[in-house]
Amino acid sequence: MTGNMLVTATPPTPNGELHLGHLSGPYLAADVFARHQRRSGTTVAHLSGIDDHQSYTEARAVREGATAAHVADYYGERIVRAWADSGIRLDVVGRPRALPLHSELTRRIFAELYERGDIVARTRPLPYCVPCDRWAYEAYVSGGCPHCGSQSGGNSCESCGRSNDCADLVEPRCTICGTECETRSCERLYMPLERHRKALEEFWGDTAMNGHLTALCRSLLDDGLPEIAVTHPADWGIEAPVEDFTDQRIYVWFEMAAGYLASAAELGGWQAWWTGDTQVVQFFGYDNGFFHAVLFPAIFSAWDAAITLPKALVSNEFYRLDGSKFSTSRQHAIWLLDALDQTPADHLRLFLCWDRPAAAQSSFTQETFDSFLHGDLLPRWHGWLKDLAHRARTTGTAAADLEPEPAAAERLRARTRRLLELVGEAYSLPDFAPRSAIALLDLLIREAAEAGQDSDHLADVPGLADTHTRCVAAQLSAAAALAMGLYPIAPAMAQQLWAALQLPGDVADVPWDRALEGIEVAAGTGDLSTACALFAPR
Ligand SMILES: [Zn+2]
Ligand SMILES: [Zn+2]
Known part of the structure; x- marks a missing residue:
């Protein structure tokens, strides 16, 4: 596959540190996907950001007597560091307050949708907290969900x-x-989505998404x-650009739609990544599914029909810790930066790709991590690497x-x-499943180990040493395939x-096609097991 591809992972809220649950979700998945696409000949832009204007950021500041800007900056920096330390390679980290285009575009899209009648004023009840003297919306209110309880x-x-x-x-x-809370009447601006039913139905028909997200979209169509x-x-937040509403702030999830465009503009004009035959693939947790599957495509298609809507929405379920939900407020979490102090990033990545809550919730336990x-x-x-190094040292290259x-x-x-072809499919759409890639690579190692044990019988048989050497060469080629697959x-x-x-250069730069052709390794390689310290179990 060639051409431009935009890969996004939801900008996290800077109201706390990233924990293992965050990494197991969109960030690692998008990174794995983007890395494979890149070496497959696609021009990839991988972007995320920091969702500064979330009310959850401000609510944390209120609780701690700090300013929202301070909280956003402090945790924003910690999040960026946690990404870097865990090997998440982003081309753009959109910072709403540092990127003038972000608020410009948010306000422009908002104003134009208001002028066209896609955004309208409504007077509706809204909870109000009397002791706090504050409207209670989003982060400031909690209650029973009217849909699921x-x-x-x-x-x-x-x-x-x-x-x-x-x-x-x-x-x-x-x-x-x-x-x-008591309920008071409040006039706000609304975006009625029923106007966009046809565009959304078309989008849902064209884009790849999982069963859970499909069910959500279907229930919205049925219920209105x-x-x-x-x-x-x-x-x-960003001031609403509509007369009589300038004392209100734009909903942060409306802002994010514009933010995705503004961040892409950092790579030379947002149109290069969001229009034409570019492919957009978005990664997010199911709890953000409504925004990615419904609100953003409604905003995009209403504002500019030239915007290319995502060809795939890849969502994950919640990752739990010891059976219960990760919680920043209850401190029930393993913070990513702490985990990275103890554990190599690749070990976390390997385990979290294996344990990823793709279709159902899963739960981290230290025991499962250690035993896996x-x-x-x-x-x-x-x-296997240790045995292979021994074999490679004791065979010549004469039989090449x-x-x-x-x-x-x-x-x-x-x-x-054959197994590498399947690994490639596991890194691609529509079958994206890093867990399957690990299972396939493990199968490759099991088969290569068995082939090695079998060919060892030939090593000292007069006249068959060359056959043994060729078998070792095939195993070394399997080791190169493991590097490419991993x-x-x-x-x-x-x-x-x-x-x-002793293969030259950076494995990241080797085209995937070359891996499928088979990579030859010279025999007589040094001590693989010592050189591959990250493969050594504790
Ligand atoms: Zn209150
Ligand atoms: Zn609910």
Whole structure:
């Protein structure tokens, strides 16, 4: 696949540190996907950002007596560092308050949609906290979701993914002081989505998405598409560019649609990435599914029909910790920067790709991490590399031109190619599944190890030493395939193995096609198991 591809991962809220749950979701997945696309000949822009203007950022500041800007800057920096340290390679990190185009474009899109009648004024009830003297929306309110009954924040329910209007929450309470809110009348600006039913139905018909997201979209069609409040009476955020509403702020999820365009503009004009035959692939957690599958495409198609809507929406479910939800406020989390102090980034990446909550929630436990990585996968891979290094040291290279290729070597080369093809599919759409890539690479190592044990019987048989040498060469080629196959998930491990095999340059720069052709490794390679320290189990 060639051409331009834009890969996005939802800008996180800077109201706390990134934890393992965040990494297991869109950030690692988008990074793995983008890395593989790049070496497959696609021009990729991988972008995310920091969602400064979230009310959750301001709410944390209110609780701590700080300013929202201070909280956003502090955690924004920590998030960027956590990405860098965990090997998430982003081309752009959009910073709303540092990027003038971000607010310009947000206000422009908003004003134009208002002029066209896509945004309208509505007077509706909104919870109000009397002791705090504050409107209670989004981060400031919590109550029973009107759709699923779960405890939900304002405007959007994490559990069912449906939007709410705050006043329709059951027993809404202020999240700052805990008081039950009273309901007051408030005039705000709304975006009625029913106007965009046809465009959304067309989009959903064309884009790839999983069953959970499809079910959400279907339920919205059946129940009627909601009207979404796109301004709030607030101080933190971008001022609404509409007369009589300038004391309100634009809903941060409306802002994010424009933010995706503004961030892409950092790479030379947003149109290069959002119009024409570019491919847009968006990664996000299911709790943000409504915004990516419904609100953003409605905004984009209403504002400029030339915008290319995503060809795929890749969503993940919640990742839990010891069975219960990661929670920043309850400090029930393993913070990413802390984890990276103890554990190599690639080990976290490898495990989280394996344990990823793709279609169903999954749960991190230290025991599962240890038993998967140090009790199973790494001992097998490292043991094979050790045996292979021994074989490579004790065989010559004289048999390199032996024709025909011995059947056992031919078989392993064919299997290597077949399994690598499947690994490539596991890194691509529509079958994106990093877990399958790991399972396939593990299968490759098991088969290569067995082929090695089998050919060892030939090593000392008079007249068959050359056959043995060719079998070892096929195993070394399988080791190069492991480096290539592992690269998107564990780039440092892949590079370590690549260098240990004395292959030139950076494994990241090797085209995927070359891996499928088979990469030859000179025999007599040094001590692979020592050189590949990241493969050593604890
Ligand atoms: Zn709900
Ligand atoms: Zn209150």
